[in-house]
Amino acid sequence: QQQVKQSPQSLIVQKGGIPIINCAYENTAFDYFPWYQQFPGKGPALLIAIRPDVSEKKEGRFTISFNKSAKQFSLHIMDSQPGDSATYFCAASIWDSSYKLIFGSGTRLLVRP
């Protein structure tokens, strides 16, 4: 029940394409869902996060879609660029506490020029 399942494991798109990464959770106590971007040899950097009171959140070219009833959320990257090639992790936690982040398994994205 603590798991966050992430798919696909890897993804290749052409420049300008819209990669979509999906995550699913089971613990209904989770109410905070961030996405992190990680480049090789670096720590994860927060991209965007959402809470269950909204179904979609957009920041620049990154959009999170959230489906509370299905307990699923996804990351869309609009107009993807080669510089977006990285590993993306979804995560889940409980907002109003010092609860840990539960990470998905990660998606390696390659954007071809």
Added chain:
Amino acid sequence: GAVVSQHPSWVICKSGTSVKIECRSLDFQATTMFWYRQFPKQSLMLMATSNEGSKATYEQGVEKDKFLINHASLTLSTLTVTSAHPEDSSFYICSARDRWAHQPQHFGDGTRLSIL
């Protein structure tokens, strides 16, 4: 803002030695810091939660005597890998949460540890 600095970024040492990794929050105070371990092409695995002024909380399966965590101030947590062996070689990453905000966690850039 919200910068977490980790030092060293890369360390090589001989088997049997102890290695200390520092995690500092540069522009905020952190009552809670987290230590992760990451193997190549895998996700982050939480090792322990470090609380300022108290003992760390370790995840199941993590050896407390092997991975010593100290969080002596609101801006510094340290992870000491004691009597390190080649199997301890990994990428260690810390994160910190602002004491005045529940979220998000801000991550350091990690420490690549290689034990020969």
